[in-house]
Amino acid sequence: xxxxxxxxxxxxxxxxxxxxxxxxxxxxxxxxxxxxxxxxxxxxxxxxxxxxxxxxxxxxxxxxxxxxxxxxxxxxxxxxxxxxxxxxxxxxxxxxxxxxxxxxxxxxxxxxxxxxxxxxxxxxxxxxxxxxxxxxxxxxxxxxxxxxxxxxxxxxxxxxxxxxxxxxxxxxxxxxxxxxxxxxxxxxxxxxxxxxxxxxxxxxxxxxxxxxxxxxxxxxxxxxxxxxxxxxxxxxxxxxxxxxxxxxxxxxxxxxxxxxxxxxxxxxxxxxxxxxxxxxxxxxxxxxxxxxxxxxxxxxxxxxxxxxxxxxxxxxxxxxxxxxxxxxxxxxxxxxxxxxxxxxxxxxxxxxxxxxxxxxxxxxxxxxxxxxxxxxxxxxxxxxxxxxxxxxxxxxxxxxxxxxxxxxxxxxxxxxxxxxxxxxxxxxxxxxxxxxxxxxxxxxxxxxxxxxxxxxxxxxxxxxxxxxxxxxxxxxxxxxxxxxxxxxxxxxxxxxxxxxxxxxxxxxxxxxxxxxxxxxxxxxxxxxxxxxxxxxxxxxxxxxxxxxxxxxxxxxxxxxxxxxxxxxxxxxxxxxxxxxxxxxxxxxxxxxxxxxxxxxxxxxxxxxxxxxxxxxxxxxxxxxxxxxxxxxxxxxxxxxx
Numbered sequence: 001x002x003x004x005x006x007x008x009x010x011x012x013x014x015x016x017x018x019x020x021x022x023x024x025x026x027x028x029x030x031x032x033x034x035x036x037x038x039x040x041x042x043x044x045x046x047x048x049x050x051x052x053x054x055x056x057x058x059x060x061x062x063x064x065x066x067x068x069x070x071x072x073x074x075x076x077x078x079x080x081x082x083x084x085x086x087x088x089x090x091x092x093x094x095x096x097x098x099x100x101x102x103x104x105x106x107x108x109x110x111x112x113x114x115x116x117x118x119x120x121x122x123x124x125x126x127x128x129x130x131x132x133x134x135x136x137x138x139x140x141x142x143x144x145x146x147x148x149x150x151x152x153x154x155x156x157x158x159x160x161x162x163x164x165x166x167x168x169x170x171x172x173x174x175x176x177x178x179x180x181x182x183x184x185x186x187x188x189x190x191x192x193x194x195x196x197x198x199x200x201x202x203x204x205x206x207x208x209x210x211x212x213x214x215x216x217x218x219x220x221x222x223x224x225x226x227x228x229x230x231x232x233x234x235x236x237x238x239x240x241x242x243x244x245x246x247x248x249x250x251x252x253x254x255x256x257x258x259x260x261x262x263x264x265x266x267x268x269x270x271x272x273x274x275x276x277x278x279x280x281x282x283x284x285x286x287x288x289x290x291x292x293x294x295x296x297x298x299x300x301x302x303x304x305x306x307x308x309x310x311x312x313x314x315x316x317x318x319x320x321x322x323x324x325x326x327x328x329x330x331x332x333x334x335x336x337x338x339x340x341x342x343x344x345x346x347x348x349x350x351x352x353x354x355x356x357x358x359x360x361x362x363x364x365x366x367x368x369x370x371x372x373x374x375x376x377x378x379x380x381x382x383x384x385x386x387x388x389x390x391x392x393x394x395x396x397x398x399x400x401x402x403x404x405x406x407x408x409x410x411x412x413x414x415x416x417x418x419x420x421x422x423x424x425x426x427x428x429x430x431x432x433x434x435x436x437x438x439x440x441x442x443x444x445x446x447x448x449x450x451x452x453x454x455x456x457x458x459x460x461x462x463x464x465x466x467x468x469x470x471x472x473x474x475x476x477x478x479x480x481x482x483x484x485x486x487x488x489x490x491x492x493x494x495x496x497x498x499x500x501x502x503x504x505x506x507x508x509x510x511x512x513x514x515x516x517x518x519x520x521x522x523x524x525x526x527x528x529x530x531x532x533x534x535x536x537x538x539x540x541x542x543x544x545x546x547x548x549x550x551x552x553x554x555x556x557x558x559x560x561x562x563x564x565x566x567x568x569x570x571x572x573x574x575x576x577x578x579x580x581x582x583x584x585x586x587x588x589x590x591x592x593x594x595x596x597x598x599x600x601x602x603x604x605x606x607x608x609x610x611x612x613x614x615x616x617x618x619x620x621x622x623x624x625x626x627x628x629x630x631x632x633x634x635x636x637x638x639x640x641x
Contacts, residue, residue, distance in 0.1 A: 003038040016096035029428035030056040038064035046423040049401040069264035070226035075207040077232030086201045094637040104197035112170040113149040116181040121166035149186025158633040172344040178336040208243035233400035237417040249375035264601025267335040277324040300554040301365035364553035388419030404584040434621040448607040449545040455485045458603040469540040471496030471518035529585035534593040541590045545604040546584035
């Protein structure tokens with residue numbers, strides 16, 4: 001049976017999918033998308049595929065991939081999507097598709113319990129708080145029963161708990177084959193299973209780590225794949241950019257100092273200079289963070305060069321790192337753990353030197369500060385040529401898919417960013433009836449985003465919409481500052497529950513939002529995409545302004561300057577398309593199901609006042625439009641009838 005016949009039969013009204021999903025009915029777009037992907041796999045060609053919300057793109061790429069019988073890697077944008085695909089979609093297909101296939105889930109090493117590190121932590125002399133000790137005890141108990149070692153399966157200690165750093169490994173502190181626990185290593189077992197599987201489910205971070213071959217013994221995954229499917233492909237260029245660069249963070253250096261201290265207590269207690277060097281380095285890291293000031297920011301390297309205090313601190317940091325490396329070299333013969341610490345110290349020395357001394361012009365040098373940490377970074381100006389060369393090294397067929405790859409029906413921006421030449425592109429619009437199911441409200445008299453009272457004004461505009469919607473709103477912002485300002489005003493002005501990003505973990509906020517059924521959730525970038533709230537709980541999406549990236553961002557600034565030097569038009573080639581795709585993602589939160597109804601409010605007058613506004617309007621679904629709040633009230637009243 002040829003692949004087209006297999007696809008037609010499986011997606012038919014009496015086919016495999018219909019037997020598994022009671023409410024299933026065939027979707028033309030889904031079948032066409034599956035057919036296009038099957039053909040590209042058969043012809044060993046790359047393809048770009050855009051499919052609107054509700055097309056069913058996951059099955060549209062999984063089914064032809066499995067029917068092909070080839071070795072397939074599927075990469076998703078986030079770990080949550082990765083888990084959903086592997087734990088929900090793959091088992092359903094295994095029951096219905098009619099041919100046997102093996103599948104494996106593979107995450108980065110920080111997602112797997114390291115029993116060796118756990119034992120060292122439990123028996124160390126560093127001293128943990130009562131809460132940390134209790135958490136380590138729970139992890140120890142779980143370690144005896146878990147089969148996968150995936151920390152996402154351990155519900156008694158949350159994934160974000162810092163104590164996991166003591167019970168997982170990093171590339172730097174992993175002992176590899178020298179580890180006494182190597183034969184039982186959860187990470188190695190997961191990798192071995194992935195090597196043997198027909199279908200491997202990864203995420204973009206892991207895919208790019210494999211690409212850059214940063215992970216020892218892991219760079220062989222991709223060469224073995226016949227097909228690579230990139231879901232949420234609009235995120236890939238940014239992820240790739242991070243992995244192709246260099247980064248030295250205070251956490252890496254501090255972890256090295258702490259690990260060296262643990263190894264000192266265990267195997268080198270007669271070497272006091274090692275302890276002094278470890279403690280000195282850890283203190284210097286803390287002083288270095290203070291030298292950057294209290295603000296959390298992303299800054300240009302020139303800020304560092306113009307600040308004598310920071311420059312002197314970096315000099316001392318290098319000296320202390322070198323001193324620890326010297327002591328670790330002397331101690332490295334004592335144990336594999338000390339030898340590993342020495343290698344890490346050497347590598348960090350080398351990376352820090354490269355960042356501090358780079359003058360090549362191929363990289364953007366910048367820094368970032370968080371509440372208690374900082375990082376120094378080198379990021380490539382352009383990933384297109386690197387990615388193009390990477391794809392050329394392998395014979396795999398690449399499938400790029402997302403609901404948002406095009407800008408005003410063109411794929412130039414996406415293709416150019418990744419150096420994808422001559423790949424055919426296809427698009428299928430969402431099957432949802434947007435003109436009936438949704439209303440786009442754009443009121444008159446909105447101030448420009450640079451107005452001093454912009455936030456106050458848009459909240460005044462938003463309140464009648466929130467009231468008409470009876471809560472049930474996502475209020476999406478392009479900055480945390482605007483979000484906090486709006487939260488203060490809304491708290492006194494509306495009677496609906498208000499949930500604010502940052503107050504609780506994202507997953508907890510989303511669960512609360514769904515359970516309350518009348519809440520207003522205020523979020524920034526991480527709530528613009530990858531969020532699926534179906535039904536009446538989400539009936540309004542409000543967007544504060546067009547999501548242009550901050551022109552002060554050091555990486556963006558350098559890229560725009562480089563494009564100008566090449567005689568290109570950075571606003572139209574880069575800034576505008578990036579903002580259009582971000583807006584499309586935000587708008588995509590509104591209608592998630594055939595029965596959903598909702599109102600979209602975009603509070604930015606540039607949509608109609610600027611010549612480029614049509615690029616945004618032409619890139620979002622064809623909703624009914626109004627400038628009158630009475631139409632919004634009537635839209636919701638219609639639902640009540």
